[in-house]
Amino acid sequence: MERVLRVENLGKSFKDRQIISDISFDVHKGEIMAVLGPNGAGKSTTIRNIMGIMYPDEGSINFRGFDKGTVPRHKIGYLPEERGLYKNVKVMDILLYFAELKDYPAKKARERALHYLKKFDLEGKEKTSVEELSKGMGQKVQFIASIIHEPELLILDEPFSGLDPVSQELFKEEIRSLADEGTAILLSSHQMNLVEELCDRLYMIHRGKKVIYGTLDDVKSEYANFKCTIRGTNVRKRLEQLSGVQRAEVDEGVSVLHLDRDTHVPTWLSELPVDLDIQELSIDRISLHEIFIGIATDRLGEKEADLIEK
Numbered sequence: 001m002e003r004v005l006r007v008e009n010l011g012k013s014f015k016d017r018q019i020i021s022d023i024s025f026d027v028h029k030g031e032i033m034a035v036l037g038p039n040g041a042g043k044s045t046t047i048r049n050i051m052g053i054m055y056p057d058e059g060s061i062n063f064r065g066f067d068k069g070t071v072p073r074h075k076i077g078y079l080p081e082e083r084g085l086y087k088n089v090k091v092m093d094i095l096l097y098f099a100e101l102k103d104y105p106a107k108k109a110r111e112r113a114l115h116y117l118k119k120f121d122l123e124g125k126e127k128t129s130v131e132e133l134s135k136g137m138g139q140k141v142q143f144i145a146s147i148i149h150e151p152e153l154l155i156l157d158e159p160f161s162g163l164d165p166v167s168q169e170l171f172k173e174e175i176r177s178l179a180d181e182g183t184a185i186l187l188s189s190h191q192m193n194l195v196e197e198l199c200d201r202l203y204m205i206h207r208g209k210k211v212i213y214g215t216l217d218d219v220k221s222e223y224a225n226f227k228c229t230i231r232g233t234n235v236r237k238r239l240e241q242l243s244g245v246q247r248a249e250v251d252e253g254v255s256v257l258h259l260d261r262d263t264h265v266p267t268w269l270s271e272l273p274v275d276l277d278i279q280e281l282s283i284d285r286i287s288l289h290e291i292f293i294g295i296a297t298d299r300l301g302e303k304e305a306d307l308i309e310k
């Protein structure tokens with residue numbers, strides 16, 4: 001796969017506090033790569049270092065075809081975490097201004113602006129001033145501004161925050177189609193369901209350090225243990241004593257049993273006691289959301305998370 005961005009051993013401190021250390025990943029042409037982590041993990045700090053908004057104390061950032069440390073702004077689109085456009089400027093004017101900043105031809109920019117305004121249900125808003133837009137509409141305009149110049153690499157810091165479900169869906173579809181057209185996409189998020197539906201690879205940061213890096217499929221098959229959900233009246237203590245059960249949650253006649261990493265499901269099922277009350281039973285892998293919660297609350301010890309470091 002063609003590499004567009006390489007981040008190597010990035011480290012950054014504020015005063016005496018190490019905020020991120022040893023952050024390394026690549027972003028490839030045509031892929032959606034997600035940087036994940038709980039609040040304060042260091043996602044925005046990582047992105048701001050890539051964008052040259054701040055400088056790393058250690059490590060390097062390399063864009064394909066450019067000297068180390070050079071940020072080729074005309075090749076990159078960026079949606080910052082802090083939203084905000086000039087308030088008393090008309091929508092079309094601001095989009096053309098962003099295109100001009102990236103040396104993108106005005107005629108093509110106008111065509112693309114009209115195309116995307118229509119796509120994002122903002123047709124006819126070209127002459128509306130930004131301050132008259134709702135928050136979600138403003139976010140759509142800012143997203144369009146970040147892609148108006150056909151960037152090779154698109155960096156989106158929390159693109160879904162503050163959007164309603166319909167707009168989230170629109171953003172998701174657009175991000176996917178940009179990747180399909182070859183744009184390399186790096187996004188940060190803590191909305192795991194959206195990431196799970198959208199990203200190809202992920203890099204999870206916790207307390208400024210890597211805990212997981214890999215394809216979504218690898219992460220799920222290597223890291224997402226099985227859980228067994230049973231509808232029936234059973235006592236939690238007894239369920240927790242079953243072999244292969246890490247922990248059990250019981251709530252209103254539904255028990256969720258989290259199984260050990262190496263559980264062989266057919267064998268485990270065949271060894272269940274015959275007197276358990278089972279009205280319904282299902283086996284699933286835990287979701288990315290549950291992996292994330294496990295890490296964020298330190299339920300999955302660092303040793304376990306390290307098992308799939310790549």
Ligand SMILES: Nc1ncnc2c1ncn2[C@@H]1O[C@H](COP(=O)(O)OP(=O)(O)OP(=O)(O)O)[C@@H](O)[C@H]1O
Nearest residue numbers: 014019037038039040041042043044045046081190
């Ligand atoms: N300019 C700064 N000066 C001092 N500390 C900072 C600065 N910027 C960020 N930090 C600290 O660095 C840590 C990581 O912040 P960062 O914004 O990168 O996290 P994040 O993963 O993006 O979090 P969130 O999901 O809440 O946006 C936090 O503890 C934050 O307080």
